[in-house]
Amino acid sequence: MLLPPLVMAAIVYACEITILSIGFTMTYLTAKIPNFAHGTYAGYGIYVNYTISKILGLNPYISFPVAFLVGGSIGVVVYMLVIGVLTKMGSGAIVLTISTIAIDIFLTALLYIYAYWLRDTFKTYTIFFILKEKDFQLGGTPGIFFVALTICIVTVVLLHTFLTKTRLGVSMRAVAEDPELASVLGIDVYRTQLYSWFLTGGLAALAGAMYPMWFQSHPAAGSYIITSIMAGSLLGGMENVYGAIIGGFGVGLSEILLTNRLQATFGIWVGEYRPLIPMFFLIAVLLIQPRGLQGAYEWLTKSKRGIELLSKLGIKVE
């Protein structure tokens, strides 16, 4: 064992929340709405993994690219059928957000029906399961620990390169900034939006495919962690993807480690209140600094009182 199992679980969970938070923030940047269905894409990733590893009996790691494609196509279909149409109609942010909630309900129910169909045809447990025994061992440590960390780091690095170096990534950022100005420059806004929805859906399903390797999964698992995803994104500031990396990792780590710490001090009953930790983050961030870490950083470096506070601590800002 490399680390205590609890810390490893926290790191795996934090990696998943980070990837999901990145996608959530990207959707918020391009479409200007919080996508409540984002967690449900992860649920589809879970079931792609289940189908490939348990039903077909293959290596679970084969399912990761498949999950990426499946999640991406769900994202594209959602954009083409609902979000794009509603945006073209000129609906407001509230109507669009309600439509994402509707998509969330619809997709979750569809996933449940798929799980029940699997149970009926293959006569196995499909509603609550865990795929830890399918994983390989590396020096006594479950392989998903390394894989999750690698995928998380590689995703962040690739995404950074993609958004800053390639033409499509730059145009994606331009569309997020100002769609009309971007279309004046000759960028196909609709197609860029489609690519970004494909990317976010794919990343979410990829994170979902990692989920059953360590945690107990069920069809609604994806929609349960949406609070953590939103907390991570909001902590990061919802203004750029890099904030979401720090925010998502922080929320994911603290959700497991803080619960454990509180359980050690107050007693085992605190475990029931685990979902309150991301909610606490969410409400605290919204009430104290609605722009999250980004806003806090800018307040520290730009405002008069922030600079005073920094100079008291002995840090100099140019």
Next chain:
Amino acid sequence: MLAVIGSSVAAITGMSRLIVDIAMYFGLFVIVAMALNFQYGNAGIPNFGCAVQVIVGGFTVSGITLRLAYWLVEKAGVKLLPYQTAYDWLYNSQLNVVTVNNYLKTHPLLGVSLLLFSIAVAMVLGAVIGWVISVPAIRLRATYLMITLITMADASQIFGRNIPYICGGTLGIWIPNVFAWYPGDRGVITAVVTLAIGLICFFIFRTMLNSPYGRLMRAIRENEVTCLSVGKNVVGIRRNILMFASAITAIPGVMTAYYYSYVVDAMYQRAYWTYWSWLMLILGGPGNNAGTFLGCALVIAMRRVIIVYKWFFDKILFFPISYFEQILLGVLLIVVMIFRPDGLIPEKLLYIPGVNYTKLVRERVKVDWRTAPKMRLAGKRRRFSLKFWRR
């Protein structure tokens, strides 16, 4: 409906039970949907926290009214089993409630006053919740507010599930029958009372919407900055609206508890109270009460029929029918939003004295004449004047 009330002394079974059930749920959800229409349709506040206020109503009954009922009945000299500790509170609940029901059978005044007390307390607590919600609502963007409210609904459910003193934790708690004095079926009288409350709420909302305050609300919805520049206290008005509507929304929680004589946190899921009420509002058309009524009636009739015939669907389908219901909810919401963005009954322009709509706009404008019905014929009457007859 009347036939059902007339035959209330007899046992309610079969089709009559379904009608009572639909009436009850219509009464419950129409209150929530009207309050939502008041907030979103007319004032433009996207309140996604209906479930929080409804759960407060339920917790009021189980946490406060139940204790009060026990205390009053013990004061009157009836012996109850102990209920102070969490264990006794849960495991003696059923027997205690039976004793209390026997006492309430001969004391109708106590039952009615318990009902009124729980509604009053729930409304006060609901207003407090509305005030708590309004603090971030003023500062935050609408989408952020939605996130906060949805998580708040989950949080309140977690508290209810884990603190047995509120509503008995996962086991739930029994509630005395405040209509024990009524000789017939409990469901019928609860449905009638709920519908009556809904009717009162409807008249209150209608009066408020047709008053100058209602017009001010619509003005804020259309353009906030203009209202600010005219000197209206937009923040204060929003807070008042949220508090008032939250107080009304707490009533269905109370009535649900009395309808089932039982409270458990799972009865107050956010998917149930928030999403279905929003579907009703959007299906019917935000901004008018007629649309809310139509949407509510359609959705409730469909849902209750599906639930009642669950045994039939479960035989042919391989999955629980509730998931099909959720698919229906999602698809209906999206289809209505895309193909009928204004709902089944779109909102009409309100008649404002002094504006000549036919001259102002060349195209035909639908005008809501209900505030000033006589003005509808004002232009025509002069043209076909029969004054010379009277002379």
